[in-house]
Amino acid sequence: MTPLLQVKGIEKLYGARIGCADVTFDLYPGEVMGIVGESGSGKSTLLNCLAGHLVPDAGQVIFDTRANGPVDTVTMSEPERRMLSRTDWAFVHQHVRDGLRMSVSAGGNIGERLMAVGDRRYGDIRDKAIDWLGRVEIEAARVDDRPTAFSGGMQQRLQIARNLVTGPRLVFMDEPTGGLDVSVQARLLDLLRGLVREMGLSAIIVTHDLAVVRLLADRLMVMKDGHVVEAGLTDQVLDDPQHAYTQLLVSSVLQV
Amino acid sequence: MIELINVSKSFTLHNQGGAVIPVMEGASLKVEPGECVALTGASGAGKSTLMRVIYGNYLAASGQVLVGGLDVAKAEPRQILTLRRKTLGYVSQFLRVVPRVPTLDVVAEPLLAVGCDRTEALEKSAELLKRLNIPERLWTLSPTTFSGGEQQRVNIACGFAHDYPAMLLDEPTASLDVQNRETVLSLIEEAKGRGAAIVGIFHDLDARERVCDREVNVADFTPELAA
Numbered sequence: 001m002t003p004l005l006q007v008k009g010i011e012k013l014y015g016a017r018i019g020c021a022d023v024t025f026d027l028y029p030g031e032v033m034g035i036v037g038e039s040g041s042g043k044s045t046l047l048n049c050l051a052g053h054l055v056p057d058a059g060q061v062i063f064d065t066r067a068n069g070p071v072d073t074v075t076m077s078e079p080e081r082r083m084l085s086r087t088d089w090a091f092v093h094q095h096v097r098d099g100l101r102m103s104v105s106a107g108g109n110i111g112e113r114l115m116a117v118g119d120r121r122y123g124d125i126r127d128k129a130i131d132w133l134g135r136v137e138i139e140a141a142r143v144d145d146r147p148t149a150f151s152g153g154m155q156q157r158l159q160i161a162r163n164l165v166t167g168p169r170l171v172f173m174d175e176p177t178g179g180l181d182v183s184v185q186a187r188l189l190d191l192l193r194g195l196v197r198e199m200g201l202s203a204i205i206v207t208h209d210l211a212v213v214r215l216l217a218d219r220l221m222v223m224k225d226g227h228v229v230e231a232g233l234t235d236q237v238l239d240d241p242q243h244a245y246t247q248l249l250v251s252s253v254l255q256v
Numbered sequence: 257m258i259e260l261i262n263v264s265k266s267f268t269l270h271n272q273g274g275a276v277i278p279v280m281e282g283a284s285l286k287v288e289p290g291e292c293v294a295l296t297g298a299s300g301a302g303k304s305t306l307m308r309v310i311y312g313n314y315l316a317a318s319g320q321v322l323v324g325g326l327d328v329a330k331a332e333p334r335q336i337l338t339l340r341r342k343t344l345g346y347v348s349q350f351l352r353v354v355p356r357v358p359t360l361d362v363v364a365e366p367l368l369a370v371g372c373d374r375t376e377a378l379e380k381s382a383e384l385l386k387r388l389n390i391p392e393r394l395w396t397l398s399p400t401t402f403s404g405g406e407q408q409r410v411n412i413a414c415g416f417a418h419d420y421p422a423m424l425l426d427e428p429t430a431s432l433d434v435q436n437r438e439t440v441l442s443l444i445e446e447a448k449g450r451g452a453a454i455v456g457i458f459h460d461l462d463a464r465e466r467v468c469d470r471e472v473n474v475a476d477f478t479p480e481l482a483a
Contacts, residue, residue: 028334186355193354197368215354219333233333235313242315244270251271 002064004029004170004202005050010059012042012049018226019045023059025221025231029169032196032203034217034234036210036249042226043206044174050204051091051172052081063088063170086116090163094175096155100147100162106133107143109162117166132161136191153184157191164195171203177212189215210253214238222246257422257453258287258310263319263329264479265302265309279305283319283477285455289421292444292454294468297475303457306474307424310455311346312336323422341369345420347428351399351407359385359402360395363413370418377417384413387439405431409440416443423447425456429463441467 003026012019020042027033035043048054050061052073060072066088073081085091093099100109110129111119119125130140136157138150147155156176163171176192177185193216195201207213213220213234220234222245230243241247265280280302287293295303308314309328310321316329324343326335340346345366353362360381367377385395388409394402399410408431415423428444429437437460444467447454458464464471 031334031337183356190354190357214352218337232315233312233336236315236333239308240267240314242268247270 001028002070003027004031004064005204006060006062006070007050008060008062010046010049010056010061012045012054012056018042019054020049020223020226023228025228027170027202027204029202030196030200031219032201032205032217033219033221034213035204035206035221035223036208036213037223038208038249041223043223045226046223047172047174047204047206051089052085053091086113087166088169090166090168090171092156092159092163092171092173092176094178096147096152096159099159100155102147105144105146106138106150106158109147109158110165113162113166128165132165133158135195136161137187153180153188156180156184156188160188160191160195164199164201167199169200169202171201173203173205173207175207176205177207177209185212192216210238210250222249257289257324258285258455259320259322260285260306260310261320261322263309263321264317265305265314266317278479280309280474280477281479283309283474285472287422287453287455289451289453290448291470292448292456292468294464294471295455295457296464296471296473297478301478302474304426306477307346307426307455307457311340311344311424341366343421345415345418345423347412347415347423347425349408349411349426349430351411353399355400356398358396359390359399359410362399362410363417366414366418372418380417381413384417385410387443388413389436389439405433405436408432409436412440412443416447419447419450419452421452423452423454425454425458427457427459429458429460437463 005027007023007025010023011021023046037043049056056074061074062070063073064070107126107129110132111125114125114128130143133140133143138154138157147158150158177188196203205217217234220237221228222230222237224245230237230246237246238250241250260283263283266276266278269275283306295306297303305314309316310323312328319329321328323339326339328336360378363381363384364377367380390406390409399407412428428440432440441463
């Protein structure tokens with residue numbers, strides 16, 4: 001099986017400081033990988049390098065495209081990369097304001113991504129938008145409301161619907177459950193798990209919540225000071241951490 | 257089906273002065289299809305550790321851990337994930353689920369993961385929950401709100417939903433009443449009957465005698481303490 005994403009020696013420097021360095025891994029179709037680490041450890045920098053929001057100083061991000069097979073997205077032309085980020089890729093931002101258009105209706109937010117890939121019939125777009133609102137458990141009656149009228153949890157679910165409507169194969173998520181209250185978080189986790197299973201999605205999830213990765217991620221990467229200090233099966237890394245930093249991280253979690 | 261060859265395991269506690277604690281040495285074990293092997297030994301002797309080494313959530317320091325031909329000690333994460341989905345089931349002592357997911361769906365999950373049709377998965381799930389005496393009015397609720405014994409039975413239902421060729425059972429009859437204990441024991445016997453290789457921990461002596469073919473004392477694998 002060809003990996004969906006092959007990451008080779010990614011490095012990003014901010015002046016003399018290391019954002020992230022020497023990151024290498026493969027992600028296969030249907031796999032969910034978590035990236036954990038304290039703030040400032042380089043998780044978000046890495047995610048942004050992978051998703052093409054930042055240009056890495058070294059390394060390759062090879063994606064298995066539908067048309068041409070594995071292609072390095074770092075050296076790909078800007079229009080090609082933009083097309084990829086509208087079709088096969090999706091990015092769920094921690095702050096919904098970065099991922100939604102707050103002045104456009106919920107239906108418009110979902111429809112916009114469909115139009116970007118060439119959908120033109122208003123009726124179809126509206127039907128698909130309503131269908132996706134239902135999948136993320138937002139009432140169809142809210143389709144014409146703006147996200148500003150939604151609660152935080154609903155906004156996050158709308159962002160997910162907007163991202164998944166074009167049937168991407170790889171989803172990048174930056175703290176998708178951050179800032180949500182626990183009951184909404186649980187519902188979102190269940191939703192994400194179902195979508196991953198039904199659509200065969202692969203996902204890379206950056207979070208600092210170990211409970212979230214345990215439930216959602218198959219594999220886990222632990223970062224510290226820009227480097228990956230440990231990687232493996234999620235329950236192996238959490239139950240039998242090998243690196244000093246991971247041991248500290250796991251033992252610092254408060255028991256509820 | 258399950259074979260351990262000269263497996264050892266130690267823990268290194270980096271944050272406690274780098275102390276290295278060897279917990280297992282020279283562990284070897286072989287379980288054939290249709291056979292149930294009980295792990296015995298005092299509390300803390302390493303029964304659960306051995307089980308976790310087989311499941312792959314503890315990393316073996318050396319040796320081979322073969323399950324269905326795959327060496328868990330050296331396999332890639334995705335190989336272990338496939339193994340767990342299709343071949344290796346595990347009934348732990350704790351139920352770990354996404355909150356707010358209905359019990360019926362929780363039990364159907366392992367079946368959906370192997371590509372089973374949704375209606376079929378839910379039927380099988382309902383059948384198991386009925387056998388394990390979980391009242392039907394609770395099926396639409398999340399098991400996180402259940403009593404200890406009920407959670408244990410939901411956990412067992414999850415473990416027996418898919419017909420795994422290899423199974424690990426960590427005290428499956430703990431905290432169960434007589435009738436439910438009987439159900440669990442017959443589930444184990446049925447699994448053996450269809451050729452599953454089982455490694456189990458049973459503190460319940462009668463249960464052990466009834467379903468297990470052999471016993472392996474993990475104290476034999478405990479490293480000699482350096483005087």
